[in-house]
Amino acid sequence: MKVNRIVSIAFLFVVLGISGLGAQSSLKGMSANGSTGLYSIPSGRIGWERSSDLGLDLGYHAVIYEKKASHIPKMALSLFKWVELNAVFDIQPKGNNDKETDFITGAKIQFPLKNTALALGGNFQSLNIGSSDYFHYRAGQIYVAVTYSGRFFDMPAETTVVFGKTFRQYHSDSNIDFGMGFDMILLPAYLENIVHWVTDFANFSYSVGTISADSYYRGVINTGLRIDLSAIPALNKFKFIIDILMTDAFDKNRAFSIGAVFGIPIL
Secondary structure (H helix, E strand, O other), rough: OHHHHHHHHHHHHHHHHHHOOOOOOOOEOOOOOOOOOOOEOOOOOOOOOOOOOEEEEEEEEEEOOOOOOEEEEEEEEEEEOEEEEEEEEEEEEOOOOEOOOOOEEEEEEEOOOOEEEEEEEEEEEOOOOOOOOOOOOOEHHHHHEEEEEEEEOOEEEEEEEEEEEEOOOOOOOOOOOEEEEEEEEOOHHHHHOOOOEEEEEEEEOOOOOOOOOOOOOOOOOEEEEEEOOOOOOOHHHOOOEEEEEEOOOOOOOEEEEEEEEEEEEEO
16 A cells, blocks of 8 residues: 555646646547556547547557466447447456456546546446356446646646446445546657657556456556657548557566557548
8 A cells, every 4th residue: 555655646746747738639549448548547538529420449459467468459439529439358368367358348428628528437347258267257337537638847748537436246345446647748849749658547457357457456557658650640630559558567467568549530
């Protein structure tokens, strides 16, 4: 718990240091469970909130832990500029402790606020699908996410705060989900809004049954780079994002994650 307090205090200093609402275009990457967000946490935004009545995002993340890899293909559909639906398969290596293939599906509704993105959402998790070795169980989460823009060290940034609750089959607790993170554009004068530093901290991970992160007892911090190739003029009609991240960076369960997202406006 001491580490959690230190990290939480550090994030509060980051939030306090980001002041003044910015007008920069928001990068709408995908979290590991398919919702628009950072890595563990969803954001208050949806994938095509102001640019398309129907937008499709396709993504993939690999989480590499102890020479094993979890493969996470995903998709998200944005509707009417205020609704998002998403789905993910988390295909984990057979015999990975008590984990195998998981399915996660979720939905998010964004409220039309002028300077702050606010969304209500939730997800359903079906864990250890088709496993003959480990029992199949279910979990779910509800949450509210708030995202707002500002500047940090004179670089554009967005901060996200999430509150929610996770429900697990066969297990009850009184924990409240809390997450906080930021997305900061690094050296925009030189790198033309292409390179982002993304970090999030939460007492929950993208699902209950991840390959590595033990968020239930200690919380997780994930950090790394998000490369926005759609900032290149020739690609600006699409979404093309590459992630290079370390997950659960402060604990022995730390893992390496790479991923990509491609999105297209349909209507």
